[in-house]
Amino acid sequence: MNRLAKETSPYLLQHAHNPVDWFPWGKEALDKAKEENKPILVSIGYSACHWCHVMERESFESEELAAIMNEHFVSIKVDREERPDVDAIYMDAVQAMGIQGGWPLNVFLMPDGKPFYGGTYFPPINWKKLLYAVSEGFQNHLPDLQKSAEGFTENMSFLESVKYGLQSDEVGFNIDDLEAMYQKLSGTFDPRWGGFERAPKFPMPSVWLFLLRYIQAGGDKKEEALAHLRLTLSKIAKGGIYDQLGGGFARYSVDGEWFCPHFEKMLYDNGQLLSLYSEAYSLTELPLYQQVIFETIDWLEREMLSPEGGFYSAQDADSEGVEGKYYVWTHAEIHQVLGEKADKFCRAYQVSMEGNWEHGVNILWKNHTFLNSDFSEEIALLMAHRNQRIKPGLDDKMLCSWNGLALKGLVDAYKVFGEEKFLDLALKNASFIEKYLLNDNQLWHSYKNGEAKITGFLEDYAAVIDGFTSLYQVCFEEKWLHLAEKLSLYVYLNFWDEQDELFFFTDKNAEALIVRKKEIFDNVIPSSNSMMAKNFYTLGLILDREDFIDLSKLMVGKMKDMLTKNVDYLTNWACLASQLVTPTVEIAIVGEEYLTFRAKIDQKYFPNKVLSATKDKSELPLLEHRTAFDGQTNIYVCFNKACRRPVQTVEEAWEQIL
Numbered sequence: 001m002n003r004l005a006k007e008t009s010p011y012l013l014q015h016a017h018n019p020v021d022w023f024p025w026g027k028e029a030l031d032k033a034k035e036e037n038k039p040i041l042v043s044i045g046y047s048a049c050h051w052c053h054v055m056e057r058e059s060f061e062s063e064e065l066a067a068i069m070n071e072h073f074v075s076i077k078v079d080r081e082e083r084p085d086v087d088a089i090y091m092d093a094v095q096a097m098g099i100q101g102g103w104p105l106n107v108f109l110m111p112d113g114k115p116f117y118g119g120t121y122f123p124p125i126n127w128k129k130l131l132y133a134v135s136e137g138f139q140n141h142l143p144d145l146q147k148s149a150e151g152f153t154e155n156m157s158f159l160e161s162v163k164y165g166l167q168s169d170e171v172g173f174n175i176d177d178l179e180a181m182y183q184k185l186s187g188t189f190d191p192r193w194g195g196f197e198r199a200p201k202f203p204m205p206s207v208w209l210f211l212l213r214y215i216q217a218g219g220d221k222k223e224e225a226l227a228h229l230r231l232t233l234s235k236i237a238k239g240g241i242y243d244q245l246g247g248g249f250a251r252y253s254v255d256g257e258w259f260c261p262h263f264e265k266m267l268y269d270n271g272q273l274l275s276l277y278s279e280a281y282s283l284t285e286l287p288l289y290q291q292v293i294f295e296t297i298d299w300l301e302r303e304m305l306s307p308e309g310g311f312y313s314a315q316d317a318d319s320e321g322v323e324g325k326y327y328v329w330t331h332a333e334i335h336q337v338l339g340e341k342a343d344k345f346c347r348a349y350q351v352s353m354e355g356n357w358e359h360g361v362n363i364l365w366k367n368h369t370f371l372n373s374d375f376s377e378e379i380a381l382l383m384a385h386r387n388q389r390i391k392p393g394l395d396d397k398m399l400c401s402w403n404g405l406a407l408k409g410l411v412d413a414y415k416v417f418g419e420e421k422f423l424d425l426a427l428k429n430a431s432f433i434e435k436y437l438l439n440d441n442q443l444w445h446s447y448k449n450g451e452a453k454i455t456g457f458l459e460d461y462a463a464v465i466d467g468f469t470s471l472y473q474v475c476f477e478e479k480w481l482h483l484a485e486k487l488s489l490y491v492y493l494n495f496w497d498e499q500d501e502l503f504f505f506t507d508k509n510a511e512a513l514i515v516r517k518k519e520i521f522d523n524v525i526p527s528s529n530s531m532m533a534k535n536f537y538t539l540g541l542i543l544d545r546e547d548f549i550d551l552s553k554l555m556v557g558k559m560k561d562m563l564t565k566n567v568d569y570l571t572n573w574a575c576l577a578s579q580l581v582t583p584t585v586e587i588a589i590v591g592e593e594y595l596t597f598r599a600k601i602d603q604k605y606f607p608n609k610v611l612s613a614t615k616d617k618s619e620l621p622l623l624e625h626r627t628a629f630d631g632q633t634n635i636y637v638c639f640n641k642a643c644r645r646p647v648q649t650v651e652e653a654w655e656q657i658l
Helices: 010-014 027-036 050-060 063-072 084-096 124-140 142-156 160-164 175-186 205-216 222-238 267-284 287-304 331-348 372-386 400-417 420-437 458-475 478-495 528-543 546-558 560-569 571-579 594-601 650-657
Strands: 040-045 074-079 105-109 115-119 442-448 451-455 585-590 609-614 634-639
Touching: 010 050, 010 074, 027 040, 027 074, 040 084, 050 063, 050 124, 063 124, 084 105, 084 115, 084 142, 115 142, 124 142, 175 205, 175 222, 175 560, 175 571, 205 222, 205 267, 205 571, 222 267, 222 287, 267 287, 267 400, 287 372, 287 400, 287 420, 331 372, 400 420, 400 442, 400 458, 420 442, 420 458, 442 458, 458 478, 458 528, 458 594, 458 609, 478 528, 528 546, 528 571, 528 609, 546 560, 546 571, 560 571, 585 594, 585 650, 594 609, 594 650, 634 650
Parallel strands: 040 074, 585 609
Antiparallel strands: 040 105, 105 115, 442 451, 585 634
């Protein structure tokens, strides 16, 4: 066993028996490279990554290839989910080399950590040739490699404001800006299968959340946007990317039809998709959306929930070394399990005798809209049979940021459906974060086996602050709001770059790497800067903190020019911009029925609002000096700190809002 045997990351532990003399990322490995003047190989992946497993089997388990690596390199294994800071630096470097990024990511560094060459997956013969070529280059062409490494590092050191021409814009946003953003997005919509005309297809929740807000803002193309939103979310819910038996979404579809998933299930996708489908249901009331929310939360509780109340990170794509084996079916298997019920089920889920996928097997998906509850008995039988199979690997580390996204998803589902189980899970999860990942004002990034470790990144703070703020707005336990404020102040003091007017990804108290990066582009997970900008706006309204609101507007203002030109990669920023087109309504509820009134208010789709409430009295700005008259619960509706007369029914409140 190598040094990785002492780690807690399931991905690193997968490599603990390799003949490669792996090091975890840290001082020991970096010092060794300097002392022995050897190039460093950093190999980055994650536990649910199919091609990471393939390269391990083909190359890292090979005695011959391991001997070459051990002789010529200091080899470091990195779990990208544990160390997104390391991953971001070397992914940027590889892309600057003109190579498409992905995982596994294999990057060669000078002994001082600066990158000079890299790539992704390499077949064994190519890997062997590359190892010898890099070693020879290091021995005989060191000045050239050093020059390349300096250039790539310098390229990563530019301020984002300089690199992308970001300038402070105090003009604000209007409906015409939203129209421009929508037009840019809609130009590549797939009119048949939803999403965008490309393959593979990722769900990209923030894109469709922006469409929902564009619709709510009254955009010129709101009917077209609504039609495409419904098409996209319905196709995903009916597709193979969604586990039609057990609930939960896979990471992406390898085709353009949402049919064949890359079978890994990630917590971050499912947390965000809970928020998206809940919000979409609030607008459309489509039963299909309710179904996937309830089934996905059942999956989270059944398969991803730890005893401490945290959620595990991922389920692998592979079982028994075969991608998707746990999830697929032969025609004969289904007939064996279901008997006379099989034919109808096979027609509904497009199962054929020859198989609808490779090697004669079938992926379950739907060609028309119906509910899985129509086949509840058949699904129960198939699930019982599937549970006897060897399960995919579970990545059982718990990441702070991903738990924050799951917390937000559970809160959004509770807000729309009022299921007490959803709130119970959310409160348990929030308590897990508070107990195990919060150290005074600081967050830890990762937790496993009773140990919290790695100084929190901006993504941890951004997701948890959003989760706590959202949780407050359904249960009104003020401690969650105060924790969100405390963490936000810590972020400003320890992540803010005064020169660039954006937040660094890493804490100033964390380990120093070759560059200190910022994350501004929204991807499958929104950028941590866009999430923080939204957090400061929401908290600023609830807490009456103009400094928070001003900071939020400064950040999104810097992005305005890019937003109208490149919204494809900035849709979470666009969601915040949509809130600034019209004043955000501030709703305060005081009285015995404050929770009932909150539930009624949230039944109507209206995302551009913040809520505060109390049974009797509170010192929060929106609630201070406000009381319930004559024993009746009062609702106060405010815009820009100007409040209307208090009313005693939700219907009257909506008359004041709309």
